[in-house]
Amino acid sequence: MPRPRPPHLRHETTRHGKRVWYVRIGGQRIRLRADYGTEEFWRQYHAAVNGEIPQQNGKASSGTLAWLIARYREVPAWTSLSLATRKQRENIFKQVIESAGRSPFAAITPAIIAAGRDRRGKTPFQARHFLDAMRGLFTWAQEAQFVKSNPAAEVKYPLLKSGEGFPVWTEEDVAAYEARWPPGTRQRVWIAVLLYTGLRRGDAVRIGRQHVRDGIATIRTQKTGTEVHLPILPELQQAIDHGPTSDLAFVCGSNGKPMTKESFGNAFADACRVAGVNKSAHGLRKIGATRAANNGATVAALNSIFGWSGSKMASLYTANADRARLSREHMDKMRTKYAAPMGKVRRGSPNRK
Secondary structure (H helix, E strand, O other), X not given: OOOOOOOOEEEEEOOOOOEEEEEEEOOEEEEEOOOOOOHXXXXXXXXXXXXXXXXXXXXXXOOEHHHXXXXXXXXXXXXXXXXXXXXXXXXXXXXXXXXXXXXXXXXXXXXXXXXHHHHOOOOHHHHHHHHHHHHHHHHHHHHOOOXXXXXXXXXXXXXXXXXXXXXXXXXXXXHHHHHHOOOOOHHHHHHHHHHXXXXXXXXXXXXXXXXXXXXXXXXXXXXXXXXXXXXXXXXXXXXXXXXXXXXXXXXXXXXXOOOOHHHHHHHHHHHHHHOOOOOOHHHHHHHHHHHHHHOOOOHHHHHHHHOOOOOHHHHHHHHHHHHHHHHHHHHHHHOOOOOOOOOOOOOOOOOOO
């Protein structure tokens, strides 16, 4: 049986298709601005039932954490972030506002930030994203002289256990996937776009024929805003030619239309499982970098392909490739200069009896 709706709670759908909630007591209607089901929503509901008018237009009281976040959204420190980063941190700020938005931001301490990190401890990457968001917020707040120090700066990232993170694809994984999804399937186009462009999911679903000129695809990445120039490799061209693709994107769904980053991630994960590969799109990006490094790509070349800056990420791959190459080339230097061929003993050798 469905649970009965709380007293006086009503909803209606606007002409834009959005559902809005309000409390109606007698002839008075009080609009509830928070998202349905959240702690803030029920706080507003109980306040309205008790005759209190909830704060309108989502305006936060001056001096609260919610107010500080609202001011942060207005400055270049926020607007200069990539759309992907802002979207990720918006989800975090939404949680923060629901749980502590009415708290004075001046009262936020490293211990409170650490507690927020620890509440997300079961998913270390979520905890790291939470810290990044709070560090960015309070770094700006300190520069704007709203606070004297950054309480998030002293809080350490959660330690990742060995093996955590996105599992890297192997060449055997790629072969298994391609055996299950031959040319002519949209799933084959998916892996070709990811593997032979090195793009993240959010960019892989955007790239299409409109980005290609004279065999080179040019696209500005969402996460870093870096413009990358990617020659269309024969393997990718073959997958595109066999299709299917949409008019504006190489990656398309079963309806022939472009996909969102989220829907593509889910669909690609399903295709991987059908092929017996329990991996993700992110791990596929790693094997592309590994291939390039093993084939001699430099740090500068990897930065150009993958849109990285600095040398940290690219050096991870070139260092591994160099380590393997140097081991092959110089392993014989471990041999003693007195070593003799197998089955023969040098005269005067310490092994002679």
